[in-house]
Amino acid sequence: MNPERAIPTDPVLLREPSPLPPAQRTGALRRWVPIRSLTAQDRKALATHLLALDADDRYLRFGQALSDAQILHQVEAMDFGRDEVFGIVNRRLQLIATAHLAYAPEAERIGRLAMAEFGVSVLPRVRGRGYGERLFDHAVMHARNRGIATLYIHALSDNRVMLHIARKAGAILEREGNESEAWLRLPPDTLASRFEELVETHAAAFDYHLKQQAQRVGELIEVVGEVREHLRREGGGSAQQ
Numbered sequence: 001m002n003p004e005r006a007i008p009t010d011p012v013l014l015r016e017p018s019p020l021p022p023a024q025r026t027g028a029l030r031r032w033v034p035i036r037s038l039t040a041q042d043r044k045a046l047a048t049h050l051l052a053l054d055a056d057d058r059y060l061r062f063g064q065a066l067s068d069a070q071i072l073h074q075v076e077a078m079d080f081g082r083d084e085v086f087g088i089v090n091r092r093l094q095l096i097a098t099a100h101l102a103y104a105p106e107a108e109r110i111g112r113l114a115m116a117e118f119g120v121s122v123l124p125r126v127r128g129r130g131y132g133e134r135l136f137d138h139a140v141m142h143a144r145n146r147g148i149a150t151l152y153i154h155a156l157s158d159n160r161v162m163l164h165i166a167r168k169a170g171a172i173l174e175r176e177g178n179e180s181e182a183w184l185r186l187p188p189d190t191l192a193s194r195f196e197e198l199v200e201t202h203a204a205a206f207d208y209h210l211k212q213q214a215q216r217v218g219e220l221i222e223v224v225g226e227v228r229e230h231l232r233r234e235g236g237g238s239a240q241q
Helices: 040-051 055-062 068-077 131-145 160-168 191-240
Strands: 036-038 084-089 095-103 115-122 150-156 172-176 179-185
Touching: 036 040, 036 191, 040 068, 040 084, 040 095, 055 115, 055 150, 084 131, 095 131, 115 131, 131 150, 131 160, 131 191, 150 160, 160 172, 160 179
Parallel strands: 115 150
Antiparallel strands: 036 084, 084 095, 095 115, 150 179, 172 179
16 A cells, blocks of 8 residues: 555445344354554554565555655655554564554544455465454454444455455445456444454453563573583683694
8 A cells, every 4th residue: 555645535435335244254164373463563564564575566555666765755744653564473473464544634534434444465475374364353353333424445456365355344346447447335343342452452462462572581591501611612612722
């Protein structure tokens, strides 16, 4: 998603997308994946993640093959106070998949349906695990709970995975040349959706804390191993003398 492009709203006023199928957005039978809400303190990790995308992936993610400098500029300009950014981390606390839920500025919402734009990126080595769809479901939940009526997706027509996820969710798709747009009408929030967000937020925070502790223990074990190796070498040298 390009933060410099305004989120379109007029097309949605002319359409009435089908409501989100209740059974379609339930992922209880699937393996849970912890998803964190990122903050401004995660800018460096987010930049590292996006810079790891090659030219083709950047083209699919942003609609153009952004340079490293352009990616860094976009990350620096990202408004974490207005938008929401989600991430999935591995055991090394590296971001392997992220999603950006961009909300229209307050001034653009007057007299219009509330809308948010969704964009996602997944590192090549972890694709095929359903992370993109999990992040999409997570973003839908957050958008619903914030009173968003429609989720908007702008993607290249070559981005078949993203368009498949949108179509599977019941979105209305329009294709014009090498670009496609999708609109997904969201149901209103419920007590269940808010409770789900609360549980997932705390569970993801706990998971991240455990990974932090595991990483620190691993670093400690590595240091102890280095000290023991150093002492062994020092002892061997003294014996030879």
